[in-house]
Amino acid sequence: MRRLRGGVAAAVVLVFAVAGCKAETTTTGSGGPEGTGGASDAALSAAKSLTVKGRAPKTGYDRDRFGTAWADTDSNDCDTRDDILQRDLEDVKFTSGRCKVSYGVLESDPYSGKEVTYRRGRSQVDIDHVVALSDAWQKGAKYWDAGKRIALANDPLNLIAVDASTNRSKGDGDTATWLPPNKGYRCTYVAAQVAVKKKYELWVTAAEKSAMEKVLSGCPGQKLPTGGNPTAAPPRFHAD
Numbered sequence: 627m628r629r630l631r632g633g634v635a636a637a638v639v640l641v642f643a644v645a646g647c648k649a650e651t652t653t654t655g656s657g658g659p660e661g662t663g664g665a666s667d668a669a670l671s672a673a674k675s676l677t678v679k680g681r682a683p684k685t686g687y688d689r690d691r692f693g694t695a696w697a698d699t700d701s702n703d704c705d706t707r708d709d710i711l712q713r714d715l716e717d718v719k720f721t722s723g724r725c726k727v728s729y730g731v732l733e734s735d736p737y738s739g740k741e742v743t744y745r746r747g748r749s750q751v752d753i754d755h756v757v758a759l760s761d762a763w764q765k766g767a768k769y770w771d772a773g774k775r776i777a778l779a780n781d782p783l784n785l786i787a788v789d790a791s792t793n794r795s796k797g798d799g800d801t802a803t804w805l806p807p808n809k810g811y812r813c814t815y816v817a818a819q820v821a822v823k824k825k826y827e828l829w830v831t832a833a834e835k836s837a838m839e840k841v842l843s844g845c846p847g848q849k850l851p852t853g854g855n856p857t858a859a860p861p862r863f864h865a866d
Contacts, residue, residue, distance in 0.1 A: 669817035693776035714787035783854030813845035
């Protein structure tokens with residue numbers, strides 16, 4: 627394991643094809659949530675354990691309810707967006723110091739599989755919330771205090787650098803309505819959604835759970851990502 631800029635470790639994850647192909651070992655240079663050890667088929671077992679409820683109304687949702695975008699909740703003096711860019715891009719360059727990323731290469735975009743170049747001020751790379759904030763709002767987050775919502779919005783477990791154009795097609799979709807076009811990443815992607823929902827005690831719809839289990843049943847040995855930040859942001863952070 628090698629340590630990337632900003633003190634973020636590159637973790638080894640296992641990527642499986644949806645229909646039972648053999649595993650490939652890759653690193654989170656273009657990666658995302660950290661895959662860890664655990665029981666065989668841990669992701670599928672976790673998906674089966676998620677609480678099922680209907681989707682609540684989106685009434686009251688606003689991005690500001692999750693705090694200021696890219697708050698430095700880990701107190702490393704770099705905002706969350708730059709932390710994830712440093713973690714997921716290669717050949718990173720900075721505008722000044724060691725925080726503001728001005729350039730980098732997403733060598734293999736998880737969602738599309740293509741190479742994407744990041745230049746600050748252009749929209750070729752997004753930082754995606756694997757579990758969209760509005761989806762979280764409708765599945766439990768509307769009832770949380772601000773500290774937990776801020777934590778979710780800035781948790782590296784729930785964040786990944788991806789091709790912007792591919793990401794825009796996702797919207798606030800869950801597993802039942804959207805999966806990455808790159809089929810070789812779907813096992814890892816769904817496992818990450820399961821991990822976030824389990825960590826934050828978010829529920830899933832029946833259709834979503836069925837879709838999760840369908841994907842993960844074709845991912846033998848898929849591990850459940852862990853790690854990220856605590857589920858409550860420091861009290862100095864506030865949300866509307």
